[in-house]
Amino acid sequence: MTVYIIQRVMRMIPLLFLLSLIAFLIIQLPPGDYLTEHINALRASGRDVDEAEVERLMKQYALDRPMHVQYLTWIQNILFKGSFGQSFQWGRPVNEVIGDKMALTFLLAILTTAFVWTVSVPIGIYVSVRQYTFTDYLFTMIGFVGLAVPGFLLAMVVMYFSFAWFGLKVGGLFSPAFELEPWSIAKFQNMLTRIWVPVLILGIGGTAHIIRIMRATMLDELRKQYVTVARSKGLSEFAVLMNYPVRIAINPLISSLGFLLPWIISGGTVVEIVLNLPTAAVVLYRALLSQDMFLAGSFILLVGTLALVGSLLADIALAALDPRIRFGSVEEM
Amino acid sequence: MASEQNGAGPQEALLEIRDLKTHFALEEGTVRAVDGVDLDVRRRQVVGVVGESGCGKSMTAMSIMRLIPPPGQIVDGEIRFHRPFDDRSDASDIVDIAQFESNSRELRDIRGNQISMVFQEPMTALSPVRTVGKQITEAILLHQEVNKSEARDIAIETLARVKMPNPEQRFDDYPFQLSGGMRQRAVIAMALACRPQLLIADEPTTALDVTTEAQILDLMRELQAESDMSILYITHNLGVVAEMAEDVVVMYLGKVVERTDVDSIFYNPKHPYTRGLLNSIPRLEDVLQDKREKLNAIEGMVPSPYQRLQGCSFHPRCPDFMPGVCDEAEPQLIQLEEGHAVRCHLYT
Numbered sequence: 001m002t003v004y005i006i007q008r009v010m011r012m013i014p015l016l017f018l019l020s021l022i023a024f025l026i027i028q029l030p031p032g033d034y035l036t037e038h039i040n041a042l043r044a045s046g047r048d049v050d051e052a053e054v055e056r057l058m059k060q061y062a063l064d065r066p067m068h069v070q071y072l073t074w075i076q077n078i079l080f081k082g083s084f085g086q087s088f089q090w091g092r093p094v095n096e097v098i099g100d101k102m103a104l105t106f107l108l109a110i111l112t113t114a115f116v117w118t119v120s121v122p123i124g125i126y127v128s129v130r131q132y133t134f135t136d137y138l139f140t141m142i143g144f145v146g147l148a149v150p151g152f153l154l155a156m157v158v159m160y161f162s163f164a165w166f167g168l169k170v171g172g173l174f175s176p177a178f179e180l181e182p183w184s185i186a187k188f189q190n191m192l193t194r195i196w197v198p199v200l201i202l203g204i205g206g207t208a209h210i211i212r213i214m215r216a217t218m219l220d221e222l223r224k225q226y227v228t229v230a231r232s233k234g235l236s237e238f239a240v241l242m243n244y245p246v247r248i249a250i251n252p253l254i255s256s257l258g259f260l261l262p263w264i265i266s267g268g269t270v271v272e273i274v275l276n277l278p279t280a281a282v283v284l285y286r287a288l289l290s291q292d293m294f295l296a297g298s299f300i301l302l303v304g305t306l307a308l309v310g311s312l313l314a315d316i317a318l319a320a321l322d323p324r325i326r327f328g329s330v331e332e333m
Numbered sequence: 334m335a336s337e338q339n340g341a342g343p344q345e346a347l348l349e350i351r352d353l354k355t356h357f358a359l360e361e362g363t364v365r366a367v368d369g370v371d372l373d374v375r376r377r378q379v380v381g382v383v384g385e386s387g388c389g390k391s392m393t394a395m396s397i398m399r400l401i402p403p404p405g406q407i408v409d410g411e412i413r414f415h416r417p418f419d420d421r422s423d424a425s426d427i428v429d430i431a432q433f434e435s436n437s438r439e440l441r442d443i444r445g446n447q448i449s450m451v452f453q454e455p456m457t458a459l460s461p462v463r464t465v466g467k468q469i470t471e472a473i474l475l476h477q478e479v480n481k482s483e484a485r486d487i488a489i490e491t492l493a494r495v496k497m498p499n500p501e502q503r504f505d506d507y508p509f510q511l512s513g514g515m516r517q518r519a520v521i522a523m524a525l526a527c528r529p530q531l532l533i534a535d536e537p538t539t540a541l542d543v544t545t546e547a548q549i550l551d552l553m554r555e556l557q558a559e560s561d562m563s564i565l566y567i568t569h570n571l572g573v574v575a576e577m578a579e580d581v582v583v584m585y586l587g588k589v590v591e592r593t594d595v596d597s598i599f600y601n602p603k604h605p606y607t608r609g610l611l612n613s614i615p616r617l618e619d620v621l622q623d624k625r626e627k628l629n630a631i632e633g634m635v636p637s638p639y640q641r642l643q644g645c646s647f648h649p650r651c652p653d654f655m656p657g658v659c660d661e662a663e664p665q666l667i668q669l670e671e672g673h674a675v676r677c678h679l680y681t
Contacts, residue, residue, distance in 0.1 A: 233523070234445035
């Protein structure tokens with residue numbers, strides 16, 4: 001197991017390097033950079049540009065130097081100073097801008113997954129043992145409706161009805177009173193009363209998905225002989241299900257856990273914009289629009305890193321659950 | 334019909350199946366997988382059940398375990414099990430397994446405890462993600478009042494009984510770390526852990542190579558001899574029957590066509606189907622003398638399971654087919670002599 005974990009961690013290093021390279025290339029792809037854009041905009045409006053200040057920024061980020069020097073400067077700052085650079089758009093260091101956005105996105109991702117799993121795993125198991133019954137068809141239908149309705153539409157519908165019927169404004173994560181407040185227990189509580197709306201909306205599509213996966217893998221496992229053997233020992237049906245087919249059918253879900261964060265960021269952006277949530281996805285989207293290169297690059301790097309760490313954790317969890325992975329055996333069973 | 338079994342007193346009976354019918358109601362029609370089976374197993378007796386694939390032998394076993402896959406259902410008949418009392422004397426009370434609710438408490442008390450089963454495929458009979466030991470102790474913890482470490486001791490002792498090499502280390506192994514033969518030993522150990530009165534073995538050696546098969550057969554015979562256990566041995570292999578069984582039941586299309594002791598099956602078969610089966614085994618002397626080039630086979634195919642034949646279900650393939658008789662009335666199981674019954678119009 002230790003060997004497996006060490007190997008797995010070692011394999012991450014070249015991946016991380018590649019990731020940083022790609023993140024950097026992506027932010028360099030559009031022609032020009034934020035600084036030039038900014039100067040041009042100022043010049044066009046006829047205002048004076050502080051040449052000295054421009055000079056200083058150019059130097060600091062090596063913008064006047066070749067691409068690989070720029071990359072090295074960027075990555076050195078991150079690795080050795082922990083500094084992701086300056087967000088031009090926000091006029092603040094990237095670290096400050098990203099911090100709580102990332103934390104919120106993370107919280108949202110965890111809550112959404114918790115919601116999706118608690119709802120869909122039991123349903124998936126249930127419909128697999130009741131295949132082709134009314135309940136199976138009912139949940140299949142509800143699931144597909146959930147899968148087919150786009151999240152942003154659902155978000156708008158929820159916003160409309162909660163306002164029309166209950167007079168509630170469900171947009172945003174905080175009540176207006178707490179919006180600009182610094183973090184406090186009261187603000188956190190206020191957030192908890194509102195966060196369930198995006199969790200629900202983001203979760204519905206995923207729920208259908210997980211139900212289908214769970215149902216399909218369970219149906220595969222239920223046909224296997226070890227299930228009958230387990231019954232022949234005299235175990236109760238519940239014990240048979242939990243200890244045998246479910247133990248194996250859950251594995252594909254565990255391995256998908258690593259991609260939670262990228263999924264929330266890429267899949268949830270539109271919903272988060274509609275619901276006006278201060279999450280990473282929305283910030284990334286704006287940063288990309290305005291060529292705020294250090295902010296966007298840092299986001300891509302961070303999200304990618306978290307995805308890699310996530311899949312590392314998922315792999316370790318999977319190895320703990322499935323001895324075949326732990327022992328490096330790929331024998332078909 | 335049962336009480337006439339060779340001198341078996343009723344007190345020695347362990348399992349009496351009467352007119353068991355297990356049907357599958359499918360959209361294409363009803364499949365009568367088991368269609369009126371009578372079968373007896375006495376204490377400490379090995380009964381072999383033989384027949385082609387699809388003759389209902391496995392479904393008879395699954396009916397006893399009440400593990401028939403849906404939509405299969407026991408529609409009629411009795412499975413009387415003489416459940417011994419805990420004092421291990423010969424006194425028993427009789428329960429009808431066919432009457433239990435599926436997955437009921439009483440049923441689960443018998444399953445894996447007094448009746449257990451060894452399945453065909455040792456490769457898939459064990460869950461790949463749990464240790465061999467865990468899968469064995471599960472049944473022990475369920476049926477016996479022992480704690481975990483006692484259960485572990487029993488499991489290791491049982492593994493030793495089935496001649497598993499290094500039982501203590503194997504206990505913590507996962508199934509994929511064992512060879513096929515070792516896995517089948519583990520599966521047998523799992524079935525024997527609670528010292529059942531009846532062990533149902535459904536082709537336990539089919540998936541193994543011949544050497545391993547011989548070892549497992551030896552092992553099962555030894556285990557049966559040293560414990561007070563009966564075995565219902567299901568196989569399509571007549572050689573295995575000759576080696577293992579005392580009584581033999583031949584099945585065809587969900588019915589028992591012949592039932593007798595092992596010697597009579599081989600030296601005095603009565604039913605044309607039994608004769609056909611025996612005839613299809615190549616004889617060594619024939620081969621050596623170049624007498625025979627082709628294997629003898631029974632004519633024709635097993636009819637579609639949805640088809641209901643009038644008269645004897647074997648008549649389309651029977652070499653002794655009597656028109657007007659065999660395709661008209663269904664033959665009854667006739668007692669020819671002590672302990673030899675056959676279902677055929679030739680003997681009426």
